[in-house]
Amino acid sequence: MVSPAGTSRQREQVAIATARKPEEKADIRPARVASASRSLNPYVVFFVVVAVVAILAVIIGLLVYFLAFDQKSSFYQSSIQILGVRYSNEFSSPATEKYRTLSGNIESMITRTFKESDLKNQFIKSHVVKLRQSGNDLIADIVMKFTFTRRNNEASMKRRIESILHQMPNTSEDFGMTPIQLTQCGVRSGLITLSGDRIMGGSKAEEGDWPWQVSLQWSNSHRCGGALISNRWILSAAHCFRSYSEPRQWIATFGTSTTSPRQRVGVMRILIHNNYNPETHENDIALVQLDREVTYTRYIHRVCLPEANQAISPGSTAYVTGWGSQSYSGSTVSELKQAQVNIISNNICNAPAGYNGAVLPGMLCAGVPQGGVDACQGDSGGPLVQEDSRQHWFIVGIVSWGYQCGLPDKPGVYTRVTAYRDWITRQTGI
Numbered sequence: 001m002v003s004p005a006g007t008s009r010q011r012e013q014v015a016i017a018t019a020r021k022p023e024e025k026a027d028i029r030p031a032r033v034a035s036a037s038r039s040l041n042p043y044v045v046f047f048v049v050v051a052v053v054a055i056l057a058v059i060i061g062l063l064v065y066f067l068a069f070d071q072k073s074s075f076y077q078s079s080i081q082i083l084g085v086r087y088s089n090e091f092s093s094p095a096t097e098k099y100r101t102l103s104g105n106i107e108s109m110i111t112r113t114f115k116e117s118d119l120k121n122q123f124i125k126s127h128v129v130k131l132r133q134s135g136n137d138l139i140a141d142i143v144m145k146f147t148f149t150r151r152n153n154e155a156s157m158k159r160r161i162e163s164i165l166h167q168m169p170n171t172s173e174d175f176g177m178t179p180i181q182l183t184q185c186g187v188r189s190g191l192i193t194l195s196g197d198r199i200m201g202g203s204k205a206e207e208g209d210w211p212w213q214v215s216l217q218w219s220n221s222h223r224c225g226g227a228l229i230s231n232r233w234i235l236s237a238a239h240c241f242r243s244y245s246e247p248r249q250w251i252a253t254f255g256t257s258t259t260s261p262r263q264r265v266g267v268m269r270i271l272i273h274n275n276y277n278p279e280t281h282e283n284d285i286a287l288v289q290l291d292r293e294v295t296y297t298r299y300i301h302r303v304c305l306p307e308a309n310q311a312i313s314p315g316s317t318a319y320v321t322g323w324g325s326q327s328y329s330g331s332t333v334s335e336l337k338q339a340q341v342n343i344i345s346n347n348i349c350n351a352p353a354g355y356n357g358a359v360l361p362g363m364l365c366a367g368v369p370q371g372g373v374d375a376c377q378g379d380s381g382g383p384l385v386q387e388d389s390r391q392h393w394f395i396v397g398i399v400s401w402g403y404q405c406g407l408p409d410k411p412g413v414y415t416r417v418t419a420y421r422d423w424i425t426r427q428t429g430i
């Protein structure tokens with residue numbers, strides 16, 4: 001032990017030693033102080049301990065308070081575009097049924113999205129403040145309530161909320177379609193990407209453009225098209241099943257590729273119109289019941305059925321889609337094609353140079369005057385669709401027959417769906 005009253009050189013040495021042995025610190029003080037501190041030691045120790053405990057307690061208390069109890073509510077405002085819903089005056093007042101249903105749907109969609117996100121503990125609720133119009137789209141102004149602790153950085157929270165909201169309509173590739181759209185018919189998932197369309201003279205279809213299009217395959221090879229009208233029923237042509245009427249041999253595939261379809265579903269039942277006449281092609285309509293429900297996604301979805309009295313105006317634009325051949329007696333293709341055609345009145349279609357009376361009232365013609373654009377072999381059973389003013393797509397025809405493909409004055413002849421609207425209801429309840 002070093003003596004308390006040492007020389008400055010000794011103190012220096014002690015100081016050096018102290019650097020290594022801190023418990024000897026008291027001993028380096030001058031004698032007087034050293035003796036005094038020796039007698040006060042227990043109190044100092046006690047005081048220091050109490051002080052340290054008190055400080056620790058305050059720190060822990062503050063930490064607990066800030067971490068656990070200092071939650072504050074924050075409100076965030078945002079606007080989201082609702083795909084597939086057109087704005088109408090009925091959305092201008094919150095009192096209308098339409099307004100309430102849609103805003104209820106939007107709110108539950110937002111809740112679901114946040115409850116599945118990493119902000120699930122922070123999200124409290126959302127509220128639609130206003131539905132408004134922007135071009136053809138409907139915009140919902142929404143307010144969301146979150147609880148955050150004060151530590152959370154406002155700006156980064158805002159970014160996280162925005163990114164979750166933005167993922168909403170297009171999240172995982174199949175199930176991104178919003179619940180609102182899933183309850184509706186004839187809604188296309190993507191932005192419409194129709195290019196210079198000329199099936200025969202057609203162009204390749206994009207995923208989700210014609211989500212109701214079905215490939216009906218017999219012994220695993222594509223034979224006919226069809227259109228999904230509910231999650232259990234497909235509308236198609238009677239002539240597809242004439243020699244192939246055993247449901248178990250058929251499957252339905254969904255998606256634009258027949259080689260790698262998005263879903264494959266077995267067939268349970270095939271209902272062919274009782275009065276189908278192969279000679280005249282009259283009543284060329286059939287219903288195919290699936291052995292299970294298909295799951296609607298943004299790529300697989302039903303088309304709307306027209307009302308029995310819905311007018312189909314000659315000259316109006318329609319689209320036909322299918323995997324049929326590109327030329328008469330060509331082979332079918334594996335990627336879905338689309339073609340833009342015009343509705344032709346039965347009168348004109350029945351002209352002597354045309355079909356000369358073979359087009360019956362339950363049939364409908366569509367094509368282009370100069371020819372070159374048409375459905376062809378393998379497109380049979382597939383849909384001819386038209387868009388209404390609300391951007392919903394309706395099936396107006398079923399590919400049925402024609403003289404070869406794409407010849408001038410010999411347009412495609414389709415089963416006129418409006419004429420069979422009641423028959424469809426009688427068979428399926430739809």
Ligand code: ARG
Binds near residue numbers: 324377379380401406
């Ligand atoms: N019957 C043909 C089929 O089984 C469809 C013919 C359509 N022809 C036409 N020119 N549009 O695929």
